[in-house]
Amino acid sequence: MNPTTTTIAVIGTGVIGNGWIARFLAHGFHVIACDPADGAEEKTRSTVTSLWPKLKENGMHDDASIDKLTFTTDITDAVPGAALIQENVPEREDIKRSVLAQIDAHAPAESIIASSTSGYKPTTLQTDCTRHPERVIVAHPFHPVYLLPLVELSGGEQTTSAEMERAQAIYELAGMKPLVMTGEVDGHIADRLMEALWREALHIVNDGHATTEEVDKAIVYGAGLRWALMGPFxxxxxxxxxxxxxxxxxxxxxxxxxxxxxxxxxxxxxxxSEKVIEGTKEQSGDKSVAELEERRDEFLLKLMNLLHEGSYWPAEKVESHDK
Structure with a gap:
């Protein structure tokens, strides 16, 4: 079976996998989800249904439909007709390499195989893919995947520009803003930046200079407001x-x-650990994680609508937005 550009396979349906599924469905793709875990299909369908109103608010493709989701527990059933196969299995090198090798063995030669890994380099992930390792890349998204548009694309030693261009085109159709990296580096780009801030935050709390709430205030009322429009440079x-x-x-x-x-x-x-755990508990008050996620998503939708309506999306050249 030849892959079609309108079909995506998503392997692994945890938080990130289900976020991808929701995003791809909202942009009109057919999605074949694959996960052998008990109850995985029910959880995926429930998650997508609960997210659908947010996805509508964020803007949907005319062909978007929950009915375009199918589910299987077998990789060999999921990948044959997919133009893009998005892998989201646990962040362990042995598991990822094994699953990616299995995908490579059954996917059409034209299919792009992308890992959502936050840390592993694509060259490492290509190691056991003996058929077409050149089409195995990293496509690292950010939570919540169904709303945030950034995806970091990185190719390995065997990847060519043609594969990267094909991948970029598919993610753009899914409403993403691909960041095509030059080469590969541990932790990619955005996670390395966030990790640096996280290290400093832990030191500040550990040394007693501020509470978790005060650290968050330093970002929310200062740098964070600017970063929504402009990066550090x-x-x-x-x-x-x-x-x-x-x-x-x-x-x-x-x-x-x-x-x-x-x-x-x-x-x-x-x-x-106690300082961080108790600090965030105090900040959260009586709000559950689900309630906090709802609040975050509501804010992100309003912010992204503002950036879009005012042509403020900031990362590219400013002139491109003024036009």
């Missing part, structure tokens, strides 16, 4: 005044060597 460009980044580097560049940051994560002692 353009933000610092504005911090340099009329001369922009030139003055920024001259004036504040030497401070990069100031001994503020902690390059290594603190030891996760019982005391630090």
């Amino acid at each position: 353009l933000t610092f460009h504005l911090a340099g005044g009329d001369k922009g980044m030139t003055h920024m580097l001259e004036q504040f560049g030497p401070a990069l060597k100031a001994p503020w940051t902690k390059l290594e994560a603190p030891e996760l002692t019982p005391e630090l």
